[in-house]
Amino acid sequence: MLALKHVASGKVREIYEVDEERLLFVATDRISAYDVVLPDTIPDKGRVLTGLSLHWFDFLETPNHFLTTDLGGIGLSDDEAAELTGRAMIVRRADVIPMECVVRGYLYGSSWREYRAGGGPTTEHLPAGLQMAQQLPEPLFTPATKAESGHDENLTVAGARELVGDEVYERLRSVAIDLYRRAAVAAAEKGVLLADTKFEFGFVGDELLLVDEVLTPDSSRYWPADKYEIGAVMPSYDKQYVRNWLDSTGWDRTPPAPAMPDDVK
Structure with a gap:
């Protein structure tokens, strides 16, 4: 857990408060399906999601909440900032x-x-x-x-x-x-x-x-x-x-979801 105030947990993201006007969005490696979080993670999935979002925010040039990926000066340790590099962004609080x-x-x-x-x-x-x-x-x-x-x-x-x-x-x-x-x-x-x-x-x-x-x-x-x-x-x-794959298992789409085999991960 980071030193920042934890605001919310989504299916994939953890959200922290930087100050009254900014939030820290962290994309984890969790994966969800049918609105249920699966018990397994996908290595570096959060970094892929963050990178793609950054690309499209830039490409679309529409007003959005993204501010920066620079994690300096918000109270994180060097180790925390390094761990979050590529999977975190600071955004406007909306x-x-x-x-x-x-x-x-x-x-x-x-x-x-x-x-x-x-x-x-x-x-x-x-x-x-x-x-x-x-x-x-x-x-x-x-x-x-x-x-x-x-x-x-x-x-x-x-x-x-x-x-x-x-x-x-x-x-x-x-x-x-x-x-x-x-x-x-x-x-x-x-x-x-x-x-x-x-x-x-x-x-x-x-x-x-x-x-x-x-x-x-x-x-x-x-x-x-x-x-x-x-x-x-x-x-x-x-x-x-x-x-x-989940459909093939007969899962009823209610928690808990089954564990994924390696060939699905």
Whole structure:
């Protein structure tokens, strides 16, 4: 435990208070699936997540909470700072909006299952006849509750508007779709399809900021473009393979999760 005041533990991150206006975000090597933290860790996963978030914060050039990766002068020992190098960032302290802003470019995962079952909050306005893994006519904004524990739940448009207000909802929808579009183009140029992703936002005063992680394999579904096939189960550069393994075990998606074998790690 660091000398700084511990504020919160997320599924993957530990959050500490630097002062009234700043927080220290530390990405651990924990991995979660279906909103449950698994008992095993993935070596250096936290550094990968941090590095990718830093890349996308810089690339997207949208107002965000990131300040610096310089850990000097905040009360850490040299050993603590060295241990956290590459997996920690100092960020602005924001009032986080309690809604996850999911944007989907392809019909897959939970949205495909919902669509196939006859539609629901995230797919009720989609045209008939779409196939699994098919690119959607337009990116689909599918907000969800941000659960502190348990499972996140998809929101209807009316439910999302009631949760955050009409004006904030429209801002979030517009910004999230714009960020997805730009990231998807950049990823495609590298031979990767961004199937879907989750953004989180917060306010500092009246300023809307992109917060938490952004476009990492924990918050996004990435596919190799050269393997893309409509109607197929897609290989991915994210933690879907862990979900697939968990599904094969018969686990009921409630804690505790089973231990991962070495060939899955």
